[in-house]
Amino acid sequence: xxxxxxxxxxxxxEAIEHDPRITVVTAVISSNEFPQEHERxxxxxxxxxxxxxxxSGLALAGLRPVVHSYAPFLVERPYEQIKLDIGHQDVxxxxxxxxxxxxxxxxxxxxxxxGDVALFDTLPGWTVHVPGHPDEVTPLLRQAMxxxxxxxxxxxxxxxxxAYPVGEGxxxxxxxxxxxxLAVGPMLDRVMKAxxxxxxxxxxxxxxxxxxxxxxxxxxxxxxxxxxxxxVVEPYLxxxxxxxxxETLQQIPHRVRSIGVKRHAELRNYGTAEDHDAxxxxxxxxxxxxxxxxxxx
Amino acid sequence: xxxxxxxxxxxxxxxxxxWAAASTIDVLWVLYxxxxxxxxxxxxxxxxxxxxxxxxxxxxxxxxxxxEKGFIDESILDxxxxxxxxxxxHPDRMLVRGAEISSGSLGHGLPIAVGTALGQQIAKxxxxxxxxxxxxxxxxxxxxxxxxxxxxxxxxxxxxxVIDNQSAMYGWxxxxxQRFAVEGxxxxxxxxxxxxxxxxxxxAPHDCPNVVVAKIEKSx
Numbered sequence: 001x002x003x004x005x006x007x008x009x010x011x012x013x014e015a016i017e018h019d020p021r022i023t024v025v026t027a028v029i030s031s032n033e034f035p036q037e038h039e040r041x042x043x044x045x046x047x048x049x050x051x052x053x054x055x056s057g058l059a060l061a062g063l064r065p066v067v068h069s070y071a072p073f074l075v076e077r078p079y080e081q082i083k084l085d086i087g088h089q090d091v092x093x094x095x096x097x098x099x100x101x102x103x104x105x106x107x108x109x110x111x112x113x114x115g116d117v118a119l120f121d122t123l124p125g126w127t128v129h130v131p132g133h134p135d136e137v138t139p140l141l142r143q144a145m146x147x148x149x150x151x152x153x154x155x156x157x158x159x160x161x162x163a164y165p166v167g168e169g170x171x172x173x174x175x176x177x178x179x180x181x182l183a184v185g186p187m188l189d190r191v192m193k194a195x196x197x198x199x200x201x202x203x204x205x206x207x208x209x210x211x212x213x214x215x216x217x218x219x220x221x222x223x224x225x226x227x228x229x230x231x232v233v234e235p236y237l238x239x240x241x242x243x244x245x246x247e248t249l250q251q252i253p254h255r256v257r258s259i260g261v262k263r264h265a266e267l268r269n270y271g272t273a274e275d276h277d278a279x280x281x282x283x284x285x286x287x288x289x290x291x292x293x294x295x296x297x
Numbered sequence: 298x299x300x301x302x303x304x305x306x307x308x309x310x311x312x313x314x315x316w317a318a319a320s321t322i323d324v325l326w327v328l329y330x331x332x333x334x335x336x337x338x339x340x341x342x343x344x345x346x347x348x349x350x351x352x353x354x355x356x357x358x359x360x361x362x363x364x365e366k367g368f369i370d371e372s373i374l375d376x377x378x379x380x381x382x383x384x385x386x387h388p389d390r391m392l393v394r395g396a397e398i399s400s401g402s403l404g405h406g407l408p409i410a411v412g413t414a415l416g417q418q419i420a421k422x423x424x425x426x427x428x429x430x431x432x433x434x435x436x437x438x439x440x441x442x443x444x445x446x447x448x449x450x451x452x453x454x455x456x457x458x459v460i461d462n463q464s465a466m467y468g469w470x471x472x473x474x475q476r477f478a479v480e481g482x483x484x485x486x487x488x489x490x491x492x493x494x495x496x497x498x499x500x501a502p503h504d505c506p507n508v509v510v511a512k513i514e515k516s517x
Contacts, residue, residue: 042415044446045445049408050411050439052408053443054409054411056409057408057411057414057426060413060416061419063416084399089398
């Protein structure tokens with residue numbers, strides 16, 4: 001069984017061999033997965049600010065850096081470097097995180113990053129991929145490494161049972177009349193089970209790419225229903241994409257329900273990812289309840 | 298150099314930085330006049346030397362030198378910081394020809410410089426990277442990450458210039474050069490107003506990263 005992380009390292013290692021632009025910059029985490037003797041593989045030690053700064057310099061010199069660490073150390077700690085060394089310098093890079101919101105909750109709050117996508121959302125020009133299956137990682141990463149833009153790829157231990165085509169906007173996996181549920185990345189299987197358990201007559205859209213946001217796809221799906229009711233289920237901070245749903249539907253009276261990692265409290269609990277899913281109502285039971293109440297009548 | 302005061306004076310509104318007091322002016326002049334392998338015609342050449350102004354504060358000296366050397370038209374100095382001007386109180390590389398990085402927030406240039414120097418090595422380029430930081434700027438911890446990394450990775454085509462005008466809040470025990478030396482950098486301390494001394498230090502052979510601490514009288 002291949003994990004998203006394994007798909008990532010394999011895909012990048014293949015690219016290092018055949019694409020002379022590809023460089024890898026790490027800060028110890030996962031560095032043993034890349035050939036350290038290779039001149040285009042740079043590990044800077046446990047120094048995340050310099051990791052991003054070095055990636056910036058490599059990009060300024062015409063290379064294509066892949067920057068990788070655990071999500072809070074890749075995104076939150078060097079956030080100003082991402083804003084200035086990558087965005088403000090107007091260079092591109094591929095940022096790839098592991099850990100997601102709470103993949104390893106036994107490690108506590110220090111290793112959780114539910115706000116990562118919201119942080120990237122404060123900066124212009126970033127593509128954000130949230131794959132739901134290891135087989136979605138490779139095509140998304142290959143394309144990202146070929147391009148010159150700014151890309152964030154959020155990997156997780158949570159995954160769906162099967163992969164879906166990626167790179168073409170939102171994918172409609174079922175059609176209904178009562179409203180639309182947009183399921184992002186690893187949330188899909190739980191959303192489908194919740195919708196099934198509630199016998200909800202809704203359209204389910206799947207997104208492995210959330211930025212750019214497929215506004216046309218969402219608008220079209222909403223127009224094919226009888227109710228402009230949209231539920232967005234994201235595996236990170238709740239409401240991260242709700243401003244884009246509102247913007248998409250600004251000409252249509254609509255309702256939005258945003259579901260994700262709750263904002264109102266910092267959970268000082270360890271346990272398992274499943275425990276945290278339940279605490280945030282991101283398990284099938286919690287999602288089913290949300291579907292039942294939101295699409296009532 | 299003769300025209301620098303005149304060019305400098307055209308940028309009004311930041312009078313606390315008189316041209317003669319500008320701590321960077323002499324080093325910048327020596328770099329662009331005698332050290333850097335870069336001209337307006339080669340500003341995009343992959344093999345050019347790269348100069349990164351990390352200390353983006355008070356960039357009038359930088360703009361004056363870029364104007365004198367033909368990277369930017371001196372006529373744009375007069376309305377700097379206005380809405381339509383490409384020149385602000387912190388440089389933007391997308392607006393200023395010849396500016397390798399956008400800077401202003403302290404502690405970013407040295408890590409980026411490690412990256413450009415590595416990029417030059419990967420490209421088998423003869424280009425070198427020079428980065429200018431302030432002694433106050435060295436308070437930022439990101440610099441110390443980069444000082445260590447540059448030495449460990451032996452980024453020998455990198456030269457850092459520290460303008461030491463005693464701005465650091467708490468100073469550096471043993472001096473700034475010592476901070477670099479313990480990590481394995483080649484170091485030199487010079488009078489930051491002495492063009493020959495600055496030139497000699499910036500062009501000294503080195504097979505490890507090189508730092509030139511340019512001492513300037515404290516000014517306010």
